[in-house]
Amino acid sequence: MADRATNEYLNTERAQNDPNDLFAALGKQVLGLSVKDGDEVPEDDRVRVVDEIESLCMNCEDNGTTRLLLTKIPFFREVILMSFFCEHCHFKNNEIQPAGKIQEQGAKYCLRLETMEDLERQVVKSDTAILRIEELDIEVPPGRGRLTNVEGILGKVHQDLEGSQQKRKKEDPELYQKIDGVVQPLIKMLNGGRFPFTISVDDPAGNSWIEPSVGEESTKGKYVIKHYPRSAAQNIELGLHGEVVSKDEEGGSMEDVDIVEGQTYDLPVACPGCTKPAHLLIQMVNIPHFKQVVISTTQCKYCDYYTNDVKTGGAIPEKGKRIWLDVKSKEDLSRDILKSETCLMKIPDCAVDVQPGTMGGRFTTVEGLLTQIRDDLRGSIFETNDDDAPPDSMPEAGKRAWKKFFDGLNKAIKAEIEYTILMEDPLGNSYCQLRDEPGKDPQVRIEEYERTAEEDEELGLTDMKTHLNEIGEYVKEPIKATNLES
Structure with missing residues (x-):
């Protein structure tokens, strides 16, 4: 129709x-x-x-x-x-x-609502997305696409649940009580009487969205975006049927191959964007005073898909790590910096707050990392014209806020202002280049911290059992402390 x-x-x-x-x-x-x-x-x-x-x-x-x-x-x-x-x-x-094509990766948006203003945030739920109200364990399956706000989403769920309650009350009182146990908390959420709570939109097509706000730095984990490669099953559900990589395209196997530092390895893979044959380039790099990391790049000649990532190896450290870098001059912009996919990165002076999983792992310079943050945001906010003007449908207050944000970020990229970068990584896999021996660079401060139980749970460490005890049972592996300066 x-x-x-x-x-x-x-x-x-x-x-x-x-x-x-x-x-x-x-x-x-x-x-x-x-x-x-x-x-x-x-x-x-x-x-x-x-x-x-x-x-x-x-x-x-x-x-x-x-x-x-x-x-x-x-x-x-x-x-x-x-x-x-x-x-x-x-x-x-x-x-x-x-109106566009299926995106190169799936996307999951999570928003923790804390004020009545959060209920006014726009939500796009495409016909391939699953929406969840986490605290109530309510799931809205894929179906008709909707453009509304959080209040509208909650109102629609309430309407659907409440619709036949009077009939259930007479015919099935037990079911009525169970549904009423969900409806009443939902009403409180709509009236602002049950903050905070979390909603999420998970879309393998990458075409759903929850509206952000400038900086998004009020609370850790308030607004989180995670992009992920689709599984083979999700590609089939979206009508993306992958092509089989032929023997001629395989380019050999990595079995029994010793990975040599500095050498590039080319592996055939299915493109996450179009599922056609693509190339995965892998190289191992040794970072001084840190550890070995694996840098990977995926390139596709059919759809121009391009992405890069960095993975760290080694044992899981006993504690997390916080790194502060004071950027004071243009020389600091050329420092190497590694932000792992588990790292929270903040620049309070510029209202920058990059949540874990948002950008994946990145190994670049300070200037390169800030430039990528700016370009990613600019591409999603500004009109596609030469003026880089915010959309005219955006409220004036929003235009002023985003202009102030980008003006500050541009000054930071050019080192026209002094600012501090904080990287908080519960796995200790992030890094900042030092200008002197460890502990002697006055602009870099490093500290270890105890991970919280919530962080252990999110990282899958709580139930990790890899150690065989004396009676033949697998138990949690004892973690040895690591030296930050090793």
């Missing part, structure tokens, strides 16, 4: 001849409708904010009307808003669909 109308529209002459204007932000589309007094503009020359297409009603099989709005969502990407109405049977249907 709506899907068919969407496909028909995207194949029209307007969509083919004017692709750059299809997804103008809503404010710009409205501006295109303004006409000076006394001017007569032909209807065909005006910007049409909403397109109407006659389409089949799947309820009564008569013709209804599908309305399409193609627009951009700030911080996100292009989407198609669809609304169907049949005047014959009065059937209605509203949906949202991502």
Whole structure:
């Protein structure tokens, strides 16, 4: 119904001849409708904010009307808003669909709500996403795509659960009590009486989203994004059927191969983006005063997919590690820095807060890491034009906040201001290059800290049993302390 109308529209002459204007932000589309007094503009020359297409009603099989709005969502990407109405049977249907392709990786967004303002954050749940209210163990399975806010999501779940409660109360009191035990806490969440609580959106297609705010530094773990490679089963569910890598493309096996430091190894893999044959380049690097790390890069010639990551090896240390780097001059921008995928990174002077898992592992320079943070945010927030202007649909307060944020980040990248970088890694796998012997660089401070029980649980260390005791049972491996300066 709506899907068919969407496909028909995207194949029209307007969509083919004017692709750059299809997804103008809503404010710009409205501006295109303004006409000076006394001017007569032909209807065909005006910007049409909403397109109407006659389409089949799947309820009564008569013709209804599908309305399409193609627009951009700030911080996100292009989407198609669809609304169907049949005047014959009065059937209605509203949906949202991502206008772009399936993303190269899946994405999971987690938000811990702490104030009433958090209920107003926008949420995009695509038709492939699973939404969870963690504290209530409620899961909304993949289905119709929605563009709403957190309050709207909670309200819809409440409406669905409450719908048949009166009937259940009479026919199945036990089931009524169980559902009421979920409905009442849900009502408190909607009224602001049960903070904090957490919602998550997990989308293997990478086309769902929860709205962030500037800095997102108020509470550790408040807003977390994790990108992940899809499994073979998820690719099949999304209609991405991988190609088999032939023997000619295998390029040999890593079995019985000694990995030599500094040598690059080329392995055939399936591209996480399009599942076609790609190349995984691996190299082992020894970082002075730290440890050996494995740097990997995946490249695909078919879809231009490119990503890099860094993995550290060795035993799990007994304690976590915190590193502070005081950046005071341009020379500090060239320091090597390794941020592992388990590392929390903060720059309080610039309102930067990178949660564990958000960027994966990165081994680069201070300048390179800050530049990547800036470019990733800029690409998702700014319009695709030369002015780098925030979307005109963004509130003025948001525009000012993001402008201030990027101005500060640009100054940090150029070392025009002094600031401090904090890296907190519960596995101690992050690193900052020293200008002198360990313990003698005045701009770098390192300390060990005891991991919390929550961190051990998240890292899977609580139940890790790899040591065989004297009676033949596997127990938790005793961890030996490591020397920071070794």
